[in-house]
Amino acid sequence: MFEVILQTQPDDYQSLEILKEAYAKVGRKADSLKTSRRLAEAYFNSGSYTMAMQECEAILVKEPNAPEILAMLGDIETRLQKAGQEIAAGGSKTGLIAKPGVNGANGLTHGGAHEGSLVDIQHNRHPANLQDRGDEHLAKFLVMQQLFPEEEVAKAMETVKQLNKDLTGQALAASLLDKLSRQETDKLDAALSGLIDRTKFAYVPIEYYDVDRQIPRMLPDHLTLGRLFLPFDLISRTIMIACCNPFDAAGRDAVQQSLDYTVTWYLARPGAIVKGLQDVYRLDTRA
Secondary structure, three states: OHHHHHHHOOOOHHHHHHHHHHHHHOOOHHHHHHHHHHHHHHHHHHOOHHHHHHHHHHHHHHOOOOHHHHHHHHHHHHHHHHHHHHHHOOOOOOOOOOOEOHHHOEOOEOOOOOOOOOOEOOOOEOOOOOOOOOHHHHHHHHHHOOOOOHHHHHHHHHHHHHHOOOOOOOOOOOOHHHHHHOOOHHHHHHHHHHHHHHHOOEEOOHHHOOOOOOOHHHOOHHHHOOOOOEEEEEEOOEEEEEEOOOOOHHHHHHHHHHOOOEEEEEEOOHHHHHHHHHHHHOOOOOO
8 A cells, every 4th residue: 555655655754664664574675675765865855854864874784885875864964064053153944944844844853744734833833622623724625726616615514514513422523525525526536636735645545444443442532433533554653544634633633642653644535434433433324
């Protein structure tokens, strides 16, 4: 699955990290090393120079004379020294320090959120109100992209608000995207494609994934069933979670606060997430 993701998003360093470790675990050392090189380049391209440096140093332990890695390491050290000099001189926060990189990398730091999310990484502003599900942001996006008529979106918004108003127990939340495109797969595909371009989330065909029932239960029900978040795999200290509304920043922030893991987010079809949650929690299909 991650090999497929990287065919369309070759610099997705989160998928590269997972794939590198997976190769190592199954004894494919050459593939693991090759992926490690790609990971170093992805970090470098996104501006995460400290992470790129760590990856280069790990590669050099196995291949001490790798010329391209030595060259990259030298370039990184030069850039970091220059950034340090700018900070010492009292320069403004530009360039390496403040410029957001791909996938949320913010200069010298290794951000955990994706570019395009509603979380302000630089100022560490996290929405605290869990009543905000991000549906209004999603609705505006769908209308602005001319994927659905404004009146149709407004009507679906009212329906979804009512369905999600007082969720209790193991009640499944309703998805705005699902309400709008349940019978129109072409429109759903177009909406998902637009969201992927906007948020840089990788897409996961969760309907074909064999989800371990114990993994989703690592989160409370109000974040899985109540927000349509489906944790579908756990590798080392990284947990992978599928969602159908990437604008639900408050929900994603609550997930991160609930878990002592690195969280990587993926976009999936709302119907597939609902089906996956129904299977995990052994729920009846909601009419």
